[in-house]
Amino acid sequence: MSPTIGVLALQGDVLEHLAALRSLGAEPVSVRRPAELAACDGLVIPGGESTTMIKLATLFDLLEPLREAVRGGLPAFGTCAGMIMLADRIEDGAAGQETIGGLHITVRRNAFGRQVDSFEEDLHVDGLADPVRAVFIRAPWVEAVDDDVEVLARVEDGPAAGRIVAVRQGPLMATSFHPEVGSDDRVHGLFVDLVRSA
Numbered sequence: 484m485s486p487t488i489g490v491l492a493l494q495g496d497v498l499e500h501l502a503a504l505r506s507l508g509a510e511p512v513s514v515r516r517p518a519e520l521a522a523c524d525g526l527v528i529p530g531g532e533s534t535t536m537i538k539l540a541t542l543f544d545l546l547e548p549l550r551e552a553v554r555g556g557l558p559a560f561g562t563c564a565g566m567i568m569l570a571d572r573i574e575d576g577a578a579g580q581e582t583i584g585g586l587h588i589t590v591r592r593n594a595f596g597r598q599v600d601s602f603e604e605d606l607h608v609d610g611l612a613d614p615v616r617a618v619f620i621r622a623p624w625v626e627a628v629d630d631d632v633e634v635l636a637r638v639e640d641g642p643a644a645g646r647i648v649a650v651r652q653g654p655l656m657a658t659s660f661h662p663e664v665g666s667d668d669r670v671h672g673l674f675v676d677l678v679r680s681a
């Protein structure tokens with residue numbers, strides 16, 4: 484059975500995620516309403532702008548259903564702004580910026596700073612044999628993780644070396660980078676496996 488995997492489609496790079504999920508044999512759907520969310524076996528929260536996404540989620544009456552779904556164990560994968568949306572705690576957020584939460588991490592928004600605000604790097608990701616070409620766009624990094632969070636990848640070069648950029652906690656996964664850019668679907672593959680095993 485192919486799992487139905489939603490992509491939160493309020494804002495951000497939705498189409499690329501739908502395409503990656505489709506190519507992995509999942510049944511991808513755009514999610515803008517609570518009923519669409521309820522039909523999902525898993526959910527991708529894309530990159531974009533977390534402050535806008537949280538406002539739209541509130542406006543579309545999706546924020547509480549999203550929180551309930553994640554609390555109830557729905558597998559979810561947040562990329563970049565999506566990582567911020569899943570984080571329990573934000574540094575350098577907008578004043579009062581809320582999140583869906585559930586992921587026991589502190590995320591630092593726009594962490595890489597202006598000088599290197601967008602860059603690419605070959606990254607070793609736990610569970611993948613070969614490195615991934617990771618694309619970072621005004622990305623957050625993970626400042627701190629609780630004991631129940633597994634670190635899947637850290638920046639390997641440059642001034643940010645050692646910073647955590649991919650994590651997993653039970654059915655929740657998040658990356659600072661954009662796995663939907665390019666044609667490498669292996670990181671999405673990790674999430675589809677997670678949904679299948681949930």
Ligand SMILES: NC(=O)CC[C@H](N)C(=O)O
Nearest residue numbers: 530531532533563564621
């Ligand atoms: N590419 C991205 O998703 C950027 C994230 C954005 N800087 C934010 O704060 O939400």
